[in-house]
Amino acid sequence: MQHHALELDGVSKRFGNLVALDGVSFEVRPGELFGFVGSNGAGKTTAMRIVLGVLEADSGEVRFDGRPVTHETRTRIGYMPEERGLYPKMKVLDQLVYLAQLHGMSSNEAHQSAQTWISRLGLADRRGDEVQKLSLGNQQRVQLAAALVHNPDVLVLDEPFSGLDPIAVDVMSSVLREKAAAGVPVVFSSHQLDLVERLCDRVGIIRAGRIVACGAVAELTEGAATKITVTAPLAPPGWAAELSGVKVLSQEGDTTVVELAPGTDDQTVLKAALATGPVREFSRTHPSLAELFRNVVTDQQEAR
Numbered sequence: 001m002q003h004h005a006l007e008l009d010g011v012s013k014r015f016g017n018l019v020a021l022d023g024v025s026f027e028v029r030p031g032e033l034f035g036f037v038g039s040n041g042a043g044k045t046t047a048m049r050i051v052l053g054v055l056e057a058d059s060g061e062v063r064f065d066g067r068p069v070t071h072e073t074r075t076r077i078g079y080m081p082e083e084r085g086l087y088p089k090m091k092v093l094d095q096l097v098y099l100a101q102l103h104g105m106s107s108n109e110a111h112q113s114a115q116t117w118i119s120r121l122g123l124a125d126r127r128g129d130e131v132q133k134l135s136l137g138n139q140q141r142v143q144l145a146a147a148l149v150h151n152p153d154v155l156v157l158d159e160p161f162s163g164l165d166p167i168a169v170d171v172m173s174s175v176l177r178e179k180a181a182a183g184v185p186v187v188f189s190s191h192q193l194d195l196v197e198r199l200c201d202r203v204g205i206i207r208a209g210r211i212v213a214c215g216a217v218a219e220l221t222e223g224a225a226t227k228i229t230v231t232a233p234l235a236p237p238g239w240a241a242e243l244s245g246v247k248v249l250s251q252e253g254d255t256t257v258v259e260l261a262p263g264t265d266d267q268t269v270l271k272a273a274l275a276t277g278p279v280r281e282f283s284r285t286h287p288s289l290a291e292l293f294r295n296v297v298t299d300q301q302e303a304r
Protein backbone atom coordinates (compact mmCIF):
# COMPACT_ATOMS: atom_id res chain seq x y z
CA MET A 1 0.00 0.00 0.00
CA GLN A 2 1.21 3.48 -0.81
CA HIS A 3 1.18 5.87 2.12
CA HIS A 4 0.71 9.59 2.15
CA ALA A 5 1.47 12.60 4.28
CA LEU A 6 -0.91 14.33 6.66
CA GLU A 7 -0.61 18.12 6.42
CA LEU A 8 -1.95 20.96 8.50
CA ASP A 9 -1.79 24.20 6.59
CA GLY A 10 -2.41 27.52 8.34
CA VAL A 11 -5.02 26.09 10.69
CA SER A 12 -6.58 28.68 13.02
CA LYS A 13 -9.28 28.33 15.64
CA ARG A 14 -10.78 30.74 18.17
CA PHE A 15 -13.05 30.01 21.09
CA GLY A 16 -14.72 33.37 21.67
CA ASN A 17 -11.84 35.76 22.35
CA LEU A 18 -9.33 33.02 22.92
CA VAL A 19 -7.06 32.20 20.00
CA ALA A 20 -6.48 28.48 20.46
CA LEU A 21 -4.64 27.96 17.14
CA ASP A 22 -2.98 30.67 15.13
CA GLY A 23 -1.90 29.54 11.65
CA VAL A 24 -0.62 26.09 12.62
CA SER A 25 1.22 24.28 9.82
CA PHE A 26 3.17 21.07 9.91
CA GLU A 27 3.45 17.86 7.99
CA VAL A 28 3.59 14.27 9.19
CA ARG A 29 5.33 12.26 6.50
CA PRO A 30 4.67 8.66 5.56
CA GLY A 31 6.64 6.35 7.80
CA GLU A 32 7.42 9.05 10.31
CA LEU A 33 6.78 9.24 14.05
CA PHE A 34 6.00 12.86 14.79
CA GLY A 35 5.88 14.16 18.37
CA PHE A 36 3.53 17.03 19.05
CA VAL A 37 4.56 18.79 22.25
CA GLY A 38 3.52 21.93 24.09
CA SER A 39 2.53 23.19 27.52
CA ASN A 40 -0.95 22.65 28.94
CA GLY A 41 -3.47 24.58 26.91
CA ALA A 42 -1.05 25.21 24.01
CA GLY A 43 -3.49 23.81 21.43
CA LYS A 44 -2.51 20.17 20.80
CA THR A 45 -5.91 18.61 21.42
CA THR A 46 -7.66 21.34 19.46
CA ALA A 47 -5.39 20.69 16.45
CA MET A 48 -5.99 16.94 16.65
CA ARG A 49 -9.74 17.38 16.95
CA ILE A 50 -9.67 19.53 13.83
CA VAL A 51 -7.76 16.82 11.95
CA LEU A 52 -10.49 14.38 12.94
CA GLY A 53 -13.30 16.74 12.04
CA VAL A 54 -14.62 16.73 15.63
CA LEU A 55 -14.04 20.50 15.51
CA GLU A 56 -14.10 22.79 12.51
CA ALA A 57 -11.21 25.18 11.83
CA ASP A 58 -12.01 28.87 11.33
CA SER A 59 -9.44 28.94 8.53
CA GLY A 60 -6.70 26.80 7.07
CA GLU A 61 -6.84 23.26 5.78
CA VAL A 62 -6.00 19.71 6.75
CA ARG A 63 -4.87 17.54 3.85
CA PHE A 64 -4.19 13.88 3.48
CA ASP A 65 -2.58 12.64 0.31
CA GLY A 66 -2.52 16.25 -0.92
CA ARG A 67 -6.32 16.62 -0.75
CA PRO A 68 -8.53 18.18 1.91
CA VAL A 69 -9.65 15.63 4.48
CA THR A 70 -13.20 14.48 3.82
CA HIS A 71 -15.61 12.24 5.66
CA GLU A 72 -14.28 9.33 3.57
CA THR A 73 -10.60 10.02 4.32
CA ARG A 74 -11.39 10.45 8.00
CA THR A 75 -12.43 6.82 8.24
CA ARG A 76 -8.82 6.00 7.31
CA ILE A 77 -7.49 7.77 10.39
CA GLY A 78 -6.92 5.89 13.64
CA TYR A 79 -7.64 8.33 16.46
CA MET A 80 -7.04 8.07 20.17
CA PRO A 81 -8.91 10.96 21.75
CA GLU A 82 -7.75 12.54 25.00
CA GLU A 83 -11.17 11.98 26.56
CA ARG A 84 -10.95 8.27 25.76
CA GLY A 85 -14.30 7.71 24.07
CA LEU A 86 -15.08 4.06 24.73
CA TYR A 87 -18.46 2.58 25.63
CA PRO A 88 -18.02 1.78 29.35
CA LYS A 89 -20.54 -1.06 29.50
CA MET A 90 -19.46 -2.85 26.34
CA LYS A 91 -17.11 -5.81 26.54
CA VAL A 92 -13.60 -5.36 25.15
CA LEU A 93 -13.90 -7.76 22.23
CA ASP A 94 -17.45 -6.64 21.30
CA GLN A 95 -16.37 -3.02 21.39
CA LEU A 96 -13.42 -3.53 19.08
CA VAL A 97 -15.42 -5.66 16.64
CA TYR A 98 -18.15 -3.01 16.62
CA LEU A 99 -15.66 -0.20 15.91
CA ALA A 100 -13.92 -2.16 13.17
CA GLN A 101 -17.27 -2.83 11.47
CA LEU A 102 -18.21 0.79 11.81
CA HIS A 103 -15.09 1.54 9.74
CA GLY A 104 -16.23 -0.81 7.00
CA MET A 105 -14.69 -4.19 7.90
CA SER A 106 -16.70 -7.38 7.42
CA SER A 107 -17.67 -9.33 10.54
CA ASN A 108 -14.90 -11.85 9.91
CA GLU A 109 -12.21 -9.28 9.30
CA ALA A 110 -13.35 -7.31 12.33
CA HIS A 111 -13.15 -10.36 14.61
CA GLN A 112 -9.75 -11.32 13.29
CA SER A 113 -8.33 -7.85 13.65
CA ALA A 114 -9.82 -7.36 17.13
CA GLN A 115 -8.35 -10.66 18.32
CA THR A 116 -4.96 -9.79 16.87
CA TRP A 117 -4.78 -6.47 18.68
CA ILE A 118 -6.19 -7.91 21.90
CA SER A 119 -3.34 -10.44 22.03
CA ARG A 120 -0.73 -7.98 20.84
CA LEU A 121 -1.65 -5.46 23.52
CA GLY A 122 -1.76 -8.01 26.34
CA LEU A 123 -5.54 -7.93 26.79
CA ALA A 124 -6.34 -11.59 26.11
CA ASP A 125 -7.53 -12.23 29.69
CA ARG A 126 -9.74 -9.17 29.55
CA ARG A 127 -11.49 -9.67 26.25
CA GLY A 128 -14.82 -10.59 27.94
CA ASP A 129 -14.72 -7.79 30.55
CA GLU A 130 -16.69 -4.58 30.41
CA VAL A 131 -14.39 -1.66 29.65
CA GLN A 132 -15.47 0.19 32.79
CA LYS A 133 -14.16 -2.67 34.94
CA LEU A 134 -10.61 -2.38 33.59
CA SER A 135 -7.82 -0.39 35.20
CA LEU A 136 -7.09 2.97 33.55
CA GLY A 137 -3.93 1.67 31.88
CA ASN A 138 -5.80 -1.32 30.44
CA GLN A 139 -8.59 0.96 29.22
CA GLN A 140 -5.88 2.87 27.45
CA ARG A 141 -4.61 -0.29 25.78
CA VAL A 142 -8.17 -0.92 24.56
CA GLN A 143 -8.27 2.65 23.31
CA LEU A 144 -5.09 2.05 21.32
CA ALA A 145 -6.58 -1.17 19.96
CA ALA A 146 -9.65 0.86 18.98
CA ALA A 147 -7.45 3.28 17.04
CA LEU A 148 -5.68 0.41 15.26
CA VAL A 149 -8.39 -2.19 14.73
CA HIS A 150 -9.54 -0.92 11.31
CA ASN A 151 -5.97 -0.89 9.99
CA PRO A 152 -5.80 2.88 9.49
CA ASP A 153 -3.56 4.73 7.03
CA VAL A 154 -2.79 7.52 9.52
CA LEU A 155 -2.53 7.50 13.33
CA VAL A 156 -3.39 10.54 15.45
CA LEU A 157 -2.98 9.88 19.16
CA ASP A 158 -3.65 12.34 21.94
CA GLU A 159 -1.36 11.58 24.89
CA PRO A 160 -1.27 7.83 24.33
CA PHE A 161 1.46 7.35 26.96
CA SER A 162 -0.10 9.16 29.88
CA GLY A 163 -0.73 6.91 32.85
CA LEU A 164 0.88 3.80 31.36
CA ASP A 165 3.19 1.52 33.34
CA PRO A 166 6.70 0.95 31.92
CA ILE A 167 5.74 -2.34 30.26
CA ALA A 168 2.74 -0.73 28.57
CA VAL A 169 4.98 2.17 27.49
CA ASP A 170 7.26 -0.36 25.78
CA VAL A 171 4.32 -2.09 24.10
CA MET A 172 2.87 1.23 22.93
CA SER A 173 6.29 2.39 21.67
CA SER A 174 6.92 -0.75 19.69
CA VAL A 175 3.45 -0.70 18.13
CA LEU A 176 3.90 2.91 17.04
CA ARG A 177 7.37 2.22 15.67
CA GLU A 178 6.11 -0.77 13.78
CA LYS A 179 3.24 1.22 12.26
CA ALA A 180 5.62 3.98 11.19
CA ALA A 181 8.04 1.42 9.76
CA ALA A 182 5.14 0.10 7.67
CA GLY A 183 4.79 3.58 6.15
CA VAL A 184 1.97 5.00 8.27
CA PRO A 185 2.36 8.65 9.33
CA VAL A 186 2.01 8.68 13.12
CA VAL A 187 1.51 11.82 15.20
CA PHE A 188 1.11 11.78 18.95
CA SER A 189 1.09 14.36 21.69
CA SER A 190 2.94 13.85 24.96
CA HIS A 191 4.41 15.67 27.91
CA GLN A 192 7.02 12.92 28.34
CA LEU A 193 9.78 14.66 26.43
CA ASP A 194 12.45 12.03 27.04
CA LEU A 195 10.16 9.48 25.44
CA VAL A 196 9.36 11.81 22.53
CA GLU A 197 13.06 12.43 22.00
CA ARG A 198 13.81 8.71 22.00
CA LEU A 199 10.96 7.69 19.73
CA CYS A 200 10.28 10.45 17.26
CA ASP A 201 11.83 11.24 13.91
CA ARG A 202 10.65 14.82 14.16
CA VAL A 203 8.86 17.01 16.67
CA GLY A 204 6.70 20.09 16.54
CA ILE A 205 6.63 22.43 19.54
CA ILE A 206 3.48 24.49 19.92
CA ARG A 207 3.15 27.46 22.22
CA ALA A 208 -0.04 29.47 22.69
CA GLY A 209 -1.45 28.20 19.40
CA ARG A 210 1.68 28.72 17.29
CA ILE A 211 4.31 26.28 16.11
CA VAL A 212 7.56 27.69 17.49
CA ALA A 213 9.92 24.89 16.41
CA CYS A 214 9.60 21.95 14.05
CA GLY A 215 12.15 19.42 12.86
CA ALA A 216 14.40 16.57 13.94
CA VAL A 217 15.56 17.01 17.54
CA ALA A 218 19.22 16.96 16.43
CA GLU A 219 18.48 19.70 13.89
CA LEU A 220 16.67 21.83 16.44
CA THR A 221 19.41 21.53 19.04
CA GLU A 222 22.18 22.25 16.54
CA GLY A 223 23.46 25.75 17.12
CA ALA A 224 21.87 25.85 20.57
CA ALA A 225 24.19 26.30 23.54
CA THR A 226 26.42 23.24 23.91
CA LYS A 227 27.44 21.67 27.19
CA ILE A 228 30.92 20.37 27.86
CA THR A 229 31.90 18.02 30.64
CA VAL A 230 35.54 18.30 31.68
CA THR A 231 37.28 16.04 34.17
CA ALA A 232 40.58 17.61 35.24
CA PRO A 233 41.77 16.21 38.61
CA LEU A 234 44.27 18.99 39.35
CA ALA A 235 42.11 21.94 38.27
CA PRO A 236 41.55 24.42 41.11
CA PRO A 237 37.98 25.58 41.92
CA GLY A 238 36.81 28.32 39.57
CA TRP A 239 39.36 27.41 36.84
CA ALA A 240 36.79 28.05 34.07
CA ALA A 241 34.96 30.98 35.65
CA GLU A 242 36.76 33.74 33.75
CA LEU A 243 36.69 32.20 30.25
CA SER A 244 34.78 34.33 27.81
CA GLY A 245 31.56 32.81 26.35
CA VAL A 246 31.69 30.08 28.99
CA LYS A 247 29.23 29.62 31.83
CA VAL A 248 30.03 27.16 34.60
CA LEU A 249 26.93 25.08 35.33
CA SER A 250 28.42 22.83 38.00
CA GLN A 251 31.70 21.75 39.53
CA GLU A 252 31.66 18.59 41.59
CA GLY A 253 34.88 16.91 42.64
CA ASP A 254 37.17 17.02 39.62
CA THR A 255 34.34 17.28 37.08
CA THR A 256 33.11 20.60 35.74
CA VAL A 257 30.17 21.10 33.39
CA VAL A 258 30.17 24.29 31.35
CA GLU A 259 27.85 25.76 28.76
CA LEU A 260 29.26 27.46 25.69
CA ALA A 261 27.52 30.44 24.16
CA PRO A 262 26.83 29.81 20.44
CA GLY A 263 29.97 30.50 18.42
CA THR A 264 32.40 29.96 21.32
CA ASP A 265 35.34 27.72 20.44
CA ASP A 266 35.44 24.66 22.70
CA GLN A 267 39.25 24.54 22.32
CA THR A 268 39.44 27.57 24.64
CA VAL A 269 38.02 25.38 27.38
CA LEU A 270 40.30 22.46 26.50
CA LYS A 271 43.42 24.69 26.59
CA ALA A 272 42.43 26.19 29.94
CA ALA A 273 41.79 22.71 31.35
CA LEU A 274 45.14 21.37 30.08
CA ALA A 275 46.89 24.34 31.63
CA THR A 276 45.82 22.98 35.04
CA GLY A 277 47.26 19.47 34.45
CA PRO A 278 45.90 16.23 32.96
CA VAL A 279 42.43 16.10 31.37
CA ARG A 280 40.69 12.73 31.79
CA GLU A 281 37.40 13.55 30.04
CA PHE A 282 36.34 16.21 27.59
CA SER A 283 32.91 15.59 26.06
CA ARG A 284 30.24 17.64 24.36
CA THR A 285 26.53 17.09 24.78
CA HIS A 286 23.74 18.72 22.88
CA PRO A 287 20.77 19.94 24.88
CA SER A 288 17.95 17.47 25.41
CA LEU A 289 14.49 18.05 23.97
CA ALA A 290 13.34 19.02 27.48
CA GLU A 291 16.02 21.76 27.64
CA LEU A 292 15.22 22.91 24.13
CA PHE A 293 11.52 23.00 25.01
CA ARG A 294 12.18 25.15 28.08
CA ASN A 295 14.36 27.52 26.04
CA VAL A 296 11.85 27.88 23.24
CA VAL A 297 8.94 28.42 25.59
CA THR A 298 10.88 30.89 27.76
CA ASP A 299 12.27 32.82 24.77
CA GLN A 300 8.78 33.23 23.40
CA GLN A 301 7.49 34.40 26.75
CA GLU A 302 10.29 36.95 27.00
CA ALA A 303 9.60 38.14 23.46
CA ARG A 304 5.98 38.97 24.35
Ligand SMILES: Nc1ncnc2c1ncn2[C@@H]1O[C@H](COP(=O)(O)OP(=O)(O)OP(=O)(O)O)[C@@H](O)[C@H]1O
Nearest residue numbers: 015018020038039040041042043044045046047082
Ligand atom coordinates in the same frame (compact mmCIF):
# COMPACT_ATOMS: atom_id res chain seq x y z
N1 LIG B 1 -14.44 23.74 23.58
C1 LIG B 1 -13.69 24.75 24.05
N2 LIG B 1 -14.24 25.92 24.42
C2 LIG B 1 -13.48 26.96 24.86
N3 LIG B 1 -12.14 26.91 24.99
C3 LIG B 1 -11.53 25.76 24.64
C4 LIG B 1 -12.27 24.62 24.17
N4 LIG B 1 -11.39 23.63 23.89
C5 LIG B 1 -10.16 24.11 24.20
N5 LIG B 1 -10.24 25.38 24.65
C6 LIG B 1 -9.11 26.25 25.01
O1 LIG B 1 -8.20 26.26 23.93
C7 LIG B 1 -6.84 26.24 24.41
C8 LIG B 1 -6.12 25.05 23.83
O2 LIG B 1 -6.59 23.86 24.48
P1 LIG B 1 -6.12 22.40 24.10
O3 LIG B 1 -6.98 21.44 24.84
O4 LIG B 1 -6.05 22.28 22.63
O5 LIG B 1 -4.63 22.38 24.70
P2 LIG B 1 -3.60 21.16 24.86
O6 LIG B 1 -2.33 21.61 24.25
O7 LIG B 1 -4.19 19.90 24.36
O8 LIG B 1 -3.42 21.09 26.45
P3 LIG B 1 -3.12 19.87 27.47
O9 LIG B 1 -1.67 19.55 27.35
O10 LIG B 1 -3.44 20.49 28.79
O11 LIG B 1 -4.04 18.74 27.10
C9 LIG B 1 -6.93 26.26 25.92
O12 LIG B 1 -6.81 27.59 26.37
C10 LIG B 1 -8.33 25.71 26.20
O13 LIG B 1 -8.82 26.21 27.41
